[in-house]
Amino acid sequence: xxxxxxxxxxxxxxxxxxxxxxxxxxxxxxxxxxxxxxxxxxxxxxxxxxxxxxxxxxxxxxxxxxxxxxxxxxxxxxxxxxxxxxxxxxxxxxxxxxxxxxxxxxxxxxxxxxxxxxxxxxxxxxxxxxxxxxxxxxxxxxxxxxxxxxxxx
Numbered sequence: 001x002x003x004x005x006x007x008x009x010x011x012x013x014x015x016x017x018x019x020x021x022x023x024x025x026x027x028x029x030x031x032x033x034x035x036x037x038x039x040x041x042x043x044x045x046x047x048x049x050x051x052x053x054x055x056x057x058x059x060x061x062x063x064x065x066x067x068x069x070x071x072x073x074x075x076x077x078x079x080x081x082x083x084x085x086x087x088x089x090x091x092x093x094x095x096x097x098x099x100x101x102x103x104x105x106x107x108x109x110x111x112x113x114x115x116x117x118x119x120x121x122x123x124x125x126x127x128x129x130x131x132x133x134x135x136x137x138x139x140x141x142x143x144x145x146x147x148x149x150x151x152x153x
Contacts, residue, residue, distance in 0.1 A: 002134040018047035028106030031122030071099030078105040
């Protein structure tokens with residue numbers, strides 16, 4: 001589903017998603033610089049119960065936040081030279097560890113994403129305070145149908 005959303009609507013979507021996700025959910029965030037991936041992540045994390053200030057993990061690739069209702073693993077794979085590097089930081093352990101993984105710049109590792117994940121792509125819209133947001137549940141038709149109902153697709 002593709003929608004034009006204001007920043008306030010994106011915040012509301014992030015909050016709703018934070019309360020929707022379950023263990024081992026992977027959220028793949030895609031979009032150019034400045035389209036709102038990190039802002040979305042910060043809103044999501046706060047609603048998820050993360051107490052720490054969220055920092056961009058650009059130089060660490062992944063930061064762990066354990067104060068929320070489940071562990072939150074915040075990936076930023078922008079600086080990877082190739083997608084195989086993601087495995088050097090224990091990627092598979094993170095995504096199968098009972099928490100939620102938010103991956104910024106997920107388009108860089110598309111072939112390495114799990115079979116099931118939530119894909120959110122942010123694009124610039126005509127108005128400065130809006131974004132075109134494409135939201136999809138990938139890899140499970142039953143969960144995709146429920147997701148589409150729950151998120152108004």
